[in-house]
Amino acid sequence: MPCQIFTLMCRGTTICHVATSGLCIRRQTVVTEIEGDIDSIPLHSFEFVNFKDLRSRCGNNSLLTDVLGHVVDVREIEGVKKRSRLLEICNASIRDLRGKVVGVTLYRDIASGFFEDMLEKGQGASVVAVFTGMAVDSSSSVCSTTSSEYYLDLEIPEVQEFRANLLIQQGNPVPEKTPAQKLAESWRTIEQLKSLDPEEYDEDTMFLCRVSLIDIDCSNGWCYLGCDTCQKSMYGAPRKYKCARCGPIKRPVQWYKLKAKVEDATGTMDLIIFCEVAEELVGVSAKELVDNIEEDDEWYALPEEIEDLIGSTHTFQVFDKYVNGSFAVRSIMDDASVPPPAGAASDCKEKADPEGSQKPSKRLRGDDDSIN
Structure with a gap:
């Protein structure tokens, strides 16, 4: 997730350096500026989750999720009523290098900001997006939270590697298979x-x-x-x-x-x-x-x-x-x-019918302990 670097001190004792998108600072906390080689500290830090692993995070509000993908669809801003308030919402889709598509739902300011930035990029642009601090709705959809941010074509190793592989795929397209x-x-x-x-x-x-x-x-x-x-x-x-x-x-x-x-x-x-x-x-x-x-x-x-x-x-x-x-x-x-x-x-269908298979005589079922 995007972060700022702080040194946390409790009653004069340094506890640790913390990288986070949000801090709870109490009366006994002292914030001091880090001295030295500040340029070596990365401006961004993410923990990207593979699309196929999203299911394990469904409904777990204690986990915020970072995802990375190629933007393949952005829909118009909509107005949705929630608790008597009208919220702006933007639905988009991103795809990973294996072709799995995940839906992204953004609310409020992050929705309008993302939509405007994508308009500026243009319809023909190939954009790699990073979404951080997201909640997982289902195995194939995430939505923004109050901690969420997005980054387009961010200059970090993960995005650069993704884009390089994406360009290879786009330069050697695999013919679309029929159903x-x-x-x-x-x-x-x-x-x-x-x-x-x-x-x-x-x-x-x-x-x-x-x-x-x-x-x-x-x-x-x-x-x-x-x-x-x-x-x-x-x-x-x-x-x-x-x-x-x-x-x-x-x-x-x-x-x-x-x-x-x-x-x-x-x-x-x-x-x-x-x-x-x-x-x-x-x-x-x-x-x-x-x-x-x-x-x-x-x-x-x-x-x-x-x-x-x-x-x-x-x-x-x-x-x-x-x-x-x-x-x-x-x-x-x-x-x-x-x-x-x-x-x-090619041999799957031929192997389907076991040789000499016979229909068993009738009996009460459920006495086979080998079925789990």
Whole structure:
């Protein structure tokens, strides 16, 4: 973060030299000017956070974040009402060298200042921006705080290195791939999914895999009561249900949460299948199956409609929401319209159906302790 350098003294004793964007100076604090080679002290100091690491800072107001990126979009100033006050807001987007885009929302004076400076730079300018003291809204967006500052094309080693690599990329542009090409390159076997390097993808990256369902664990049930808007699970409150994100909910909804074990010719793994995707797979809503439950132990036994899925084979588009190797199904693909694997993934589809796989006989699910 941008800083000024001070020597802090408490009751005549030097504590330390502090570099910070803000100081709390008390009555016992003595501020003295540093003597000597002042020119060797850097005027700026930052702790840049990689875009893919923003998720770990979501909602943590105790951490302010510095980000660096190429400005790819700046929108017009808008007026937004907040607590009966009209605030100026400017939305922009910056991109890192890996192509990930993060949204930047600026408020008040910093919004108008940034917009005017970008206008002065011109539409054709290639600007590298530094935003400091930002709060992280989500894994792909940050917003300004009262401590925030911005710097355009700052002469520091990090920006110079970024710009040098950016110029190399711009001088050797990679042809834009079509959606079909991207889809074809996303094929993975189970073995490949389990050996992915988290540094090479993020929570928005989708992969195709063709797998067979071999078990569904219902030891903790197969559905949950959730918010009708954001699908998060409810918690009970006196005389009403409440969602941690949306607040009180009048009509909570029964949503599927299927903890499936799947296999292909390369191995087995766990997949979570949620909500509407699971409903598409099962063919009926979770509410319809819940309405047929008569005894408590039926919550922990698979309904026939779900058990009939055991042994079936599907092409799923999966993602790793927390980039920790726990994959969930984003969508069920139509095999007739899915492109064949491209390049190194060319054998993914052929390896999907294990030789000699058989549909297991019906039983109560959830007795396989190997599913975590």
